[in-house]
Amino acid sequence: MRYLRAVSASAPRPALFTAAYARVLALHTCYGISLATFLLFPKYVVTQLGASPTEVGNAMAIFGVANVLTVPLVGIGVDRFGRRTFILMGLFAMGVSALGFVFIDEMGPTLYLLRALQGSSFAFVWLSSATLVTDSAPPERLGQGLALLGATMHGTNAVVPMVVELASEKVGWNPVFITSAVAAAVAAAIALGVRSSPRDDPASPPSRLLSMLRRGPVQRIMLVSLCAGTVLATLTTFIQPYALERGIVRVGGFFLAFSITVMIVRVVLGAWMDRVNRWVVCTSAMAIYAALLLLAPRISVSTLPLLGCLFGLVHGFFIPTFNAMSLVGAPALERGRILALLSGGFNIGHAFSSFAFGALAATAGYGSTFTAAAWFAIMGTVLLLAFRGAARWSSASGADD
Numbered sequence: 001m002r003y004l005r006a007v008s009a010s011a012p013r014p015a016l017f018t019a020a021y022a023r024v025l026a027l028h029t030c031y032g033i034s035l036a037t038f039l040l041f042p043k044y045v046v047t048q049l050g051a052s053p054t055e056v057g058n059a060m061a062i063f064g065v066a067n068v069l070t071v072p073l074v075g076i077g078v079d080r081f082g083r084r085t086f087i088l089m090g091l092f093a094m095g096v097s098a099l100g101f102v103f104i105d106e107m108g109p110t111l112y113l114l115r116a117l118q119g120s121s122f123a124f125v126w127l128s129s130a131t132l133v134t135d136s137a138p139p140e141r142l143g144q145g146l147a148l149l150g151a152t153m154h155g156t157n158a159v160v161p162m163v164v165e166l167a168s169e170k171v172g173w174n175p176v177f178i179t180s181a182v183a184a185a186v187a188a189a190i191a192l193g194v195r196s197s198p199r200d201d202p203a204s205p206p207s208r209l210l211s212m213l214r215r216g217p218v219q220r221i222m223l224v225s226l227c228a229g230t231v232l233a234t235l236t237t238f239i240q241p242y243a244l245e246r247g248i249v250r251v252g253g254f255f256l257a258f259s260i261t262v263m264i265v266r267v268v269l270g271a272w273m274d275r276v277n278r279w280v281v282c283t284s285a286m287a288i289y290a291a292l293l294l295l296a297p298r299i300s301v302s303t304l305p306l307l308g309c310l311f312g313l314v315h316g317f318f319i320p321t322f323n324a325m326s327l328v329g330a331p332a333l334e335r336g337r338i339l340a341l342l343s344g345g346f347n348i349g350h351a352f353s354s355f356a357f358g359a360l361a362a363t364a365g366y367g368s369t370f371t372a373a374a375w376f377a378i379m380g381t382v383l384l385l386a387f388r389g390a391a392r393w394s395s396a397s398g399a400d401d
Contacts, residue, residue, distance in 0.1 A: 020136045021145065023194055025152050027087070028129050030187035032156035034094050037180040038118065039161045039255055042240040044173060049107050053241060053366070057358015060237045062112045064229070064351030066119030071344040074127045083128045083135075084194050090124025091188040093117045098180035101173070123343065125187075130339050132194060134327060147266035147320035154266070154316075158259030165250065217393055218338075220383060221326045222345035224286070227380030228318065229349025231289045234357055234373035235296065235311060239304075242366035248301050257308035258315070265316030278325040279393065283384040285318035290377035297367035328394045349376070 045051035045059055078086050097117035104111050133145045164176050239254060292311055299307055327338055357369040387393065 018136055020194070021133065023190060024129050024132045024136070025149065027187045027190040027194065028125075028149055029152040029156060030183050030190065031091065031094070031125050031129075032153035033160055034091075034098065034180045034183035034187065035118070035122065035153070036156045036160035037098070037164055037176050037183075039157060039236075040164055040168075040240070041115075042237055043165075043244070044168070045107065045111075046241055046244065048173065049105075049111075051107055053362040054358050055107050056241055057237070057354045057356075057361065059107070059111065059115055060233070061351045061354030061358070062115040063119035063122070064233065064347045064354060066116035067123045067347040068344055068351060070120040070123040071127065071340045071347065074123050074340060078128050078131050083132050084191060086124045086128040087191045087194065088188055090121040090128065091184045091191060093124065094121040095181045095184035095188075097121065098177050098184065101177040119347075123347075127339050127343055130323075134339075144320075146323050147269075147316075150320055151263045151266035154259040154262040154312075156259075158256050158263060161255040162253075217326075218341055220387060221322070221393060222341055224282075224322065224380045224383055225342050225345030226349035226352075227286070227376045227383075228289075228322070229346035230353045230376040231293065231349075231373050231380075232315070232346075233350040233353035234369050235293065237354055238357065238361060238366050238369045239296065239299070239307075241361075242297075243299065243304060245366060246299070248299075248304060253305040254308040257305040258312040261309045261312030262316040265313060266320060269317075277390060278321045279384065279388065279390040281317055281321045282325065282393075283381060285314045285321075286377055286380040286384060288314045289318075290374045290381065293370045293374035293377060296370040322393075325390050325393050328390070 042051075042056050042060065045056060051059065074086055094117075097114040100110070100114045100117075104114070130146060130149060133149050136145075167176055236255075236258075243254070289311075292307065292314065296307060323339070323342060326342060353369075353373065357372060360372060361369050
């Protein structure tokens with residue numbers, strides 16, 4: 001009970017499930033279906049286009065690079081011009097890129113351009129949707145609100161890769177890509193009804209992005225986000241070709257186990273995340289990340305889903321808890337910027353993993369990438385331990401400790 005927050009039994013918690021929040025969940029679910037069709041992208045480029053380990057890493061890294069380059073623009077834009085416009089722009093980019101893959105028959109510049117569009121799309125849609133949640137969710141239920149937003153995408157991640165794997169074997173990949181474009185169009189139709197501007201506008205103008213980067217807590221959350229991005233990209237990207245190399249033909253079970261576990265954690269335990277010490281949860285999760293990465297090279301047909309389940313358990317807690325801890329006290333017109341910085345750090349790690357570890361896999365084998373990523377998880381753990389307490393991780397604070 002030491003780490004539980006004091007919660008009044010008599011005072012009812014403010015409502016989370018408003019019409020505005022439900023609409024964001026609905027559009028994000030449809031977007032999740034569209035994006036999840038590309039979770040097996042490494043398998044697609046290896047089996048259909050004959051991609052090498054380096055090419056697999058590069059194709060995945062382009063997504064992260066485009067996301068990183070887009071994030072600052074979106075972070076500033078959603079606060080200045082509203083959320084809905086950027087969601088629609090992201091959904092349009094996703095639809096166009098999905099249709100573009102119908103015409104791809106080799107690794108080359110066009111493929112990388114389409115992946116870049118998808119990376120930018122994710123920055124537009126995720127940041128705008130998450131900012132909408134911070135607008136509508138009560139502060140004391142922010143962790144739950146962000147957890148359920150992520151759960152919608154992980155729910156689609158649990159089902160769609162299995163369907164895609166079977167469908168691609170029976171009818172080919174083109175119908176899969178067309179389905180992705182249709183799902184993006186449905187999400188756009190739902191997005192037309194979302195609220196575009198923040199619920200509350202502070203009297204003072206928001207801080208500039210560069211001035212926010214000078215805050216000690218912001219620098220720390222970006223570094224930990226970078227470590228988390230490296231961990232996630234390494235496991236989700238290189239576990240597929242590594243499993244294929246070891247004779248494991250079906251890899252969709254990893255994503256099924258991972259995504260179902262994340263969804264269960266965030267739906268069932270989402271409210272609990274706001275009642276515990278967020279710093280303790282994040283520090284513990286980062287340490288367990290490291291342990292799981294060190295175990296990853298020992299996977300087999302039977303243990304691949306188990307690895308996905310354990311990784312999903314940790315990831316399900318870490319991301320919404322860390323985001324909520326970082327957003328505490330942030331004014332409405334700085335939320336988009338803060339989420340942009342969080343996402344920027346995460347995707348820098350994602351891009352770094354895909355580029356650097358793709359080259360590492362080509363020379364030292366896929367197993368070496370998991371050990372390398374484990375050191376990033378250890379670094380994140382050490383950083384969290386160095387600055388004890390959730391209060392020292394609020395991006396709204398200008399203190400440098």
